[in-house]
Amino acid sequence: MRIEKKLHEWVEAGLLTGESAAAIGAYEQTHKRPTFLLAFAGLGALAVAIGIVSIVAANWEKISPHAKLGADLFVGIVLAVALYIADRKNRGMAREALLVIFWGYVIASVSLIAQVYNLATEPYRGLLAWMLVTTPVMLLARTRFTAFLFVSGWVGTFIAMAELVDDYDAEFLVYPSLPFLLLLLGKWLAHLRRHDNLRWALEVIGWAGIVGGATAMQQAWYASGRPLISESLSGLFSTLLLTAVFVTVGLPREYRVAVGGFLVTAIALAFAPFLAGGDVDLFAAFGFLILWSWIAWLGHSLSKAWLYNLAIGLLALRILIIYFEVFGSLLSTGIGLVIGGLLTLVLGWLFSRWSIRSSTGGSAPMGLETGESDA
Amino acid sequence: MKPKTKALALRLLLPLLLLGYMIADAEVDLRQGETWELKIMGGDPRDLLRGHYVRFTIDWNWADDPGTCDDYANCCVCLHDEHGDRTNPRVERLDCSLAHTCDAAIRGRITSETTFDVGLDRYYVAEQLALPIERRILEGHGAVSVVVNKNRNALLKELLVDGQPWRDWGMTEKNPRP
Numbered sequence: 001m002r003i004e005k006k007l008h009e010w011v012e013a014g015l016l017t018g019e020s021a022a023a024i025g026a027y028e029q030t031h032k033r034p035t036f037l038l039a040f041a042g043l044g045a046l047a048v049a050i051g052i053v054s055i056v057a058a059n060w061e062k063i064s065p066h067a068k069l070g071a072d073l074f075v076g077i078v079l080a081v082a083l084y085i086a087d088r089k090n091r092g093m094a095r096e097a098l099l100v101i102f103w104g105y106v107i108a109s110v111s112l113i114a115q116v117y118n119l120a121t122e123p124y125r126g127l128l129a130w131m132l133v134t135t136p137v138m139l140l141a142r143t144r145f146t147a148f149l150f151v152s153g154w155v156g157t158f159i160a161m162a163e164l165v166d167d168y169d170a171e172f173l174v175y176p177s178l179p180f181l182l183l184l185l186g187k188w189l190a191h192l193r194r195h196d197n198l199r200w201a202l203e204v205i206g207w208a209g210i211v212g213g214a215t216a217m218q219q220a221w222y223a224s225g226r227p228l229i230s231e232s233l234s235g236l237f238s239t240l241l242l243t244a245v246f247v248t249v250g251l252p253r254e255y256r257v258a259v260g261g262f263l264v265t266a267i268a269l270a271f272a273p274f275l276a277g278g279d280v281d282l283f284a285a286f287g288f289l290i291l292w293s294w295i296a297w298l299g300h301s302l303s304k305a306w307l308y309n310l311a312i313g314l315l316a317l318r319i320l321i322i323y324f325e326v327f328g329s330l331l332s333t334g335i336g337l338v339i340g341g342l343l344t345l346v347l348g349w350l351f352s353r354w355s356i357r358s359s360t361g362g363s364a365p366m367g368l369e370t371g372e373s374d375a
Numbered sequence: 376m377k378p379k380t381k382a383l384a385l386r387l388l389l390p391l392l393l394l395g396y397m398i399a400d401a402e403v404d405l406r407q408g409e410t411w412e413l414k415i416m417g418g419d420p421r422d423l424l425r426g427h428y429v430r431f432t433i434d435w436n437w438a439d440d441p442g443t444c445d446d447y448a449n450c451c452v453c454l455h456d457e458h459g460d461r462t463n464p465r466v467e468r469l470d471c472s473l474a475h476t477c478d479a480a481i482r483g484r485i486t487s488e489t490t491f492d493v494g495l496d497r498y499y500v501a502e503q504l505a506l507p508i509e510r511r512i513l514e515g516h517g518a519v520s521v522v523v524n525k526n527r528n529a530l531l532k533e534l535l536v537d538g539q540p541w542r543d544w545g546m547t548e549k550n551p552r553p
Contacts, residue, residue, distance in 0.1 A: 073394065076394065109394050110397070113397045113398060116401075119530075120494050
């Protein structure tokens with residue numbers, strides 16, 4: 001439906017002939033991916049995997065431990081054979097569903113064995129063993145959904161392994177490094193031109209980690225404490241900056257300033273509360289505003305309408321929250337809300353005007369509705 | 376078999392081999408190790424992923440001088456079988472390199488003056504019996520039988536309540552004698 005609407009608009013605008021539009025429409029129709037079907041299959045497979053884990057947690061009292069283990073291994077063999085056949089016969093959807101179920105089955109089985117024999121080892125050992133032995137088979141994934149699950153599994157394992165780190169300062173080496181590590185891995189896969197879906201999952205989770213982490217770190221301004229200036233933090237700060245530079249290099253020139261600048265800003269803002277010692281509430285708000293203003297500009301530069309709109313929405317919301325945080329009496333809060341609301345409207349109008357002026361051909365980019373004609 | 380087919384088969388076999396190894400390793404330990412009975416105390420909340428279990432700490436029967444370890448990375452608790460039945464042994468801490476003087480030794484780490492963590496702190500039970508069992512353990516009627524393997528690691532074999540395996544105790548609880 002969306003492509004037909006756009007084709008009609010382009011024909012009306014004289015960009016395409018009727019015949020070209022019909023040919024494009026016919027081509028898209030025959031090459032359409034069954035997105036909803038794939039999504040349902042993925043969700044169904046995930047539900048089965050989670051269901052298996054839940055069944056393990058029920059502790060089947062009436063079945064002997066050896067019978068449980070025997071049945072579990074039998075299920076594993078059946079799944080492996082089914083997956084083998086689906087892959088050989090190139091049954092795409094069945095293959096992906098079985099892959100997710102098999103992946104979930106392995107961790108469920110590790111849990112079952114731990115339960116039967118009362119193995120009380122640290123959780124990270126089980127997770128690490130699970131991810132290591134399932135990585136070769138999960139690299140066969142051909143959908144973004146499966147790749148996303150797989151990368152999430154590794155992220156969860158990595159976070160569980162952080163318990164190995166006792167030192168308070170050293171904890172900061174683990175959590176901030178993870179999203180950047182994911183971006184580096186994504187860049188390496190892009191260079192190899194392999195595992196496109198895996199690369200996508202690494203980048204999505206990596207970027208989400210950087211944005212979420214930098215945003216969450218602004219809460220550290222509210223905490224009082226001594227500044228954490230240590231060698232490990234300085235080393236990490238430099239490493240992350242270098243990583244940001246490396247990630248940015250190789251991007252198209254027009255994106256380098258926006259993306260590179262955002263990464264540097266996110267790193268600086270995340271570390272700032274710890275270098276300053278926290279306890280400066282106002283900076284929490286300003287840090288958030290600076291970060292998400294840059295994300296709005298990033299959305300504009302990359303022509304990602306959803307990112308731009310999300311950033312503007314969150315900025316507006318945060319401005320309103322500032323005034324709830326800062327002011328006390330009803331009158332002051334009311335005046336603050338009026339000023340905050342006006343500021344939000346001005347911000348939105350300025351961004352809108354800026355995006356119209358900076359777009360080529362005078363038309364509003366990214367589907368922004370302006371109600372004005374720039375002809 | 377074609378290389379690609381072989382590679383796929385190996386990828387699918389690897390997780391199954393891990394599971395098989397885990398089961399075999401545990402079974403060998405249970406059959407070959409010595410069984411000891413240790414008193415337990417305490418209890419704690421449950422974990423959704425692992426099922427339903429009771430948590431406990433081992434109530435070590437410390438010798439007058441509990442000893443210490445010079446090498447914290449290689450520390451053992453030394454078991455002395457005073458009664459000849461491997462029940463509630465007298466224990467002391469020492470470096471694992473000196474464990475040949477003990478009737479058995481279990482690897483672990485010193486966590487406080489009177490505790491020693493050997494990685495045994497939970498046992499899986501039926502959900503409906505978890506609370507009654509926890510209560511009995513808190514009242515001092517709990518014990519665990521553990522198997523100590525040649526690598527000086529301990530594996531839980533059975534949870535004992537009032538001297539009985541917890542399943543048997545549970546049956547008695549459901550059908551009390553008049």
